[in-house]
Amino acid sequence: MAEKLKVTQVRSSIGCKQNQRATLKSLGLRKIRQTVERDDTPQIRGMIHIVRHLVTVEEVTS
Template sequence: MGKIKVTKVKSAINRTKNQKLVLESLGLKKIGQTVEHDDTPNILGMVNKVKHLVSVEETK
C-alpha cells in the first residue's frame, strides 16, 4: 500500500458543511498545506469528495 500527498489549493468558503468536515478530517486547514496519508479506500473516498479543492500526488 502506497502513500499519497494531499495539498489544499482552494478555499473552503461557500462550500458545504460536509466538504469542510472532510478537509478537517484530512488535516487540511490552510491553503498550500500538505499532508501525507496512506493510500486506503477511506482516504481516497474523502479525497474524491473534495477533489476540486485539493491536489493529489502519489509518493512511495
C-alpha cells in the same frame, strides 16, 4: 510497503458545503497550500473524492 498520498489544499473551503469542510478537517487540512501525507486506503480515496475540486493529490513511493 504501503503507498502514501500527498494531499495539498489549493482552494478555499469558503462557500463549500458543510460536509466538504468536515472532510478537509478530517484529512488534516486547514490552510491553502498546506500539505499532508496519508496512507493510500479506500477510505482516504473516498474523502479525497468528496473534496477533489479543492485539493491536488500526488502518489509518494518510497
